[in-house]
Amino acid sequence: MLFQLILLSAMFIQPMEATAYCGGECCCGEYADGITASGYIIRPGDKLIAAPTTFKFGTEMYVPGYGRASIKDRGGAIQDDRLDVYFSKHEEALQWGWQKLLVRVFPRG
Ligand SMILES: [Zn+2]
Numbered sequence: 001m002l003f004q005l006i007l008l009s010a011m012f013i014q015p016m017e018a019t020a021y022c023g024g025e026c027c028c029g030e031y032a033d034g035i036t037a038s039g040y041i042i043r044p045g046d047k048l049i050a051a052p053t054t055f056k057f058g059t060e061m062y063v064p065g066y067g068r069a070s071i072k073d074r075g076g077a078i079q080d081d082r083l084d085v086y087f088s089k090h091e092e093a094l095q096w097g098w099q100k101l102l103v104r105v106f107p108r109g
Pocket of ligand 1: 021022023024025026027028089090093
């Protein structure tokens with residue numbers, strides 16, 4: 001019971017603007033090496049998020065329409081209330097477009 005209360009108080013809701021990207025040169029330019037800013041090597045089917053530095057690497061987020069994933073990347077345009085969700089295929093990133101969402105944040109530890 002107490003544990004549940006702690007979990008609930010740690011989680012918070014954050015309105016954010018979510019765009020999407022793939023790992024290719026189309027989205028990552030010179031950083032299209034398949035390795036995220038945290039040093040993570042991207043594998044097929046992975047879900048991960050690029051978020052501003054105010055969110056630590058490893059912080060989990062639930063993004064409506066995308067699911068739950070952890071922050072493993074950064075981006076030049078990813079500041080303030082912006083985040084980027086990762087898709088393996090560029091077409092999927094295009095389809096996502098731009099969305100204003102209420103994101104659930106699960107801070108690390
Ligand atoms: Zn792309």
